[in-house]
Amino acid sequence: MFEKTVYKKLLSHAFDFPVTVKYWDGQSETYGDGTPQAEIDINKELSMAQIAKHATLTLGEAYMDGDIDIKGSIQQVVASAYRQTTSFMHDKSFLKFIPKQGHSEKENKQDIQSHYDIGNDFYKLWLDPTLTYSCAYFKNDNDTLEQAQLNKVHHILNKLMPERGKTLLDIGSGWGTLLYVAAEEYGLHATGVTLSEEQYNYTKNQIQKRGLADLVDVRLEDYRETTGQYDYITSVGMFEHVGKDNLPGYFEKVNELLKPGARALIHGITGQHIGAGVDPWLTKYIFPGGYIPSVSKNLDYMIEANLQLDDLEPLRRHYQKTLEIWDHNFNAVRDQVREMFDERFCECGIYTCRQLRHHLKLATLM
Template sequence: MLEKTLYRQLLSRAFDIPVAVTYWDGKTETYGTGIPEVKVSLKKEIPLRAMTSQPTLVLGEAYMNGEIEITGNLQELIASAYRQAGSFLTNNPFLKHLPKISHSEKESEHDVQSHYDIGNDFYQLWLGKTMIYSCAYFEHADDSLDQAQLNKVHHILNKLKPEPGKKLLDIGSGWGTLLFVAAEEFGLEATGVTLSEEQYRYTQQKIKEKGLEGKVTVLLTDYREIKKHYDYVTSVGMFEHVGKENLELYFKKVQKVLVPNGRALIHGITGQHQGAGVDPFMNKYIFPGGYIPTVAENLTHIMKADLQLSDLEPLRRHYQKTLEIWYKNYTRVIPQVKKEYGEPFSRMWSLYLQACAASFEAGNIDVMQYLLTKAPSGTGLPMTRKYIYQLEK
């Protein structure tokens, strides 16, 4: 009886919107003022200790297994919990006792392949034609997802102000779109690095289809193994995979592979006030070994790597919109996903996409673009940002 009372007290302080909760005993209670925007049905009692120790993992698994049903906007429910001061979701003790996660080259390979090698067919269902799995850049409110993803690629390359004929390395090159644009539109000799066999095969096939042999190369190897030097480095959505203990090494590797006065554009998820660190649900089911650093962490490593920060741009709302479009695309193919991968997998990805959108909406994570240059002298970049936007017209 006491635990049930404590359970209700816990949920009554969890959200800043009115929510109706139907408990496993059939009783429904409404928390907050007004008509409930979201209804939560708990089909099974979840131990209170589990709820308060690792809430995202426990609730995520319950949702995957159909033990929790949500009627209404799940993204808004999660964003509400993140906004609510004192919510059990925002006071997660797991992050205060962050475990060390090993990131040897073999372990990194396993982590990357467990996520990206689900199969190209799966990602093609909802990513769009560009097959870009990172924050898009919406120059106009009515940009389609595919247009916004190409906007992002151009935005990255324009920031570098690259010269035709020079060499670019893309660390964590995904399905290769940035490589293709760099070669076809900017005249660069582009090399990509990935640990995903699926992405590697896909990129190899596209290189042949586009006739880009000799202009684009993709390597199935760890970024730590790169020995050559490049005029430019890009890395999009990559540092989130290297692990807390390898962030310094990662930025030092970027510095090492750049020629003197070389430039790098590093794009990734981070936190402005505090990092998301390691989330137990995400680490177990979505991104094994992942770690979301703070801006301060990254800037410290950038300075230690003897790189110059030339520009820093937040794109939080762009990633929220990207995720919302991905989820909209995903909802259209849920029956197919259920058939091919099963109900729990389908619900897991539904939760993941909406929870990430909620995190960006609430502002507890962000995405940043770091424009970096390597010493010793001037950067060769214009004095103001105007050149970026002039090139985008």
């Protein structure tokens, strides 16, 4: 009875629109005024201690396991819950409880492979044909996801003001689209580094298939082991995986790999305030071993690494639209994903897209 009383008190302040909650014992209660816009079925009593300790992880896994079901818009429910907890996130005192978030090259490789090496066939099901797994750039509302991803690649490369024949390094090169465009359309000698064996093998195959062996190379290595100096450096959706304690060294490495007077463009997920990326759910399922830094801390790290800021562009609305399309694509192939993995994996994917829409903000830094 005590646990249920705590539940009721918590849920009465959890949302800013009317919600009906159906408890494990069959009792229902509506919180908020007006007609309920969603129903949350708590099919199994969850430990309040675990919710208090790791709310997003405990509730997210309960959704994956079917212990919680949401009828109505899960996006609306998640968004409302985050709006109600904004004041907590501005309280920096909770940061003292965060464990150190630096990790070795071996740990980094394990983290990356656990996320990206679950199979290219899986990602091909719901990403666009370029296999770009980061925020797209929508010039027009009716751009397809593929066009928007190519827009993003051109937007990045154009900001670098590249000259034909010069060298480019892409740190965390993914499935290689930026490398191919840089070589084929801009005449650059492009090198990519990745820790994902699936991405590495795919990129090697594409280099041969496209006849780019003289212009494009890819290496299976940790960025900390990369040597040489380059005219241009790009890094797209990479620093989220670096870890809080490794971020200063990451920007120092970028500076080390740049020729004097050269240019870099760092494109990744950030938060508006310190601690925005401290989330057990994201750490376990999205960025294992990683950390999402604030914009201000990134600027500090860049300045300390003797890099000079030339441009900063927020792409939050573009990221929102990208996630909406990924969510739609994922749902369209859900049966195929279930055959590859299981229902719990499917629920994880859906919950992740909707949580990310309201939890993360994205900016590009040059």
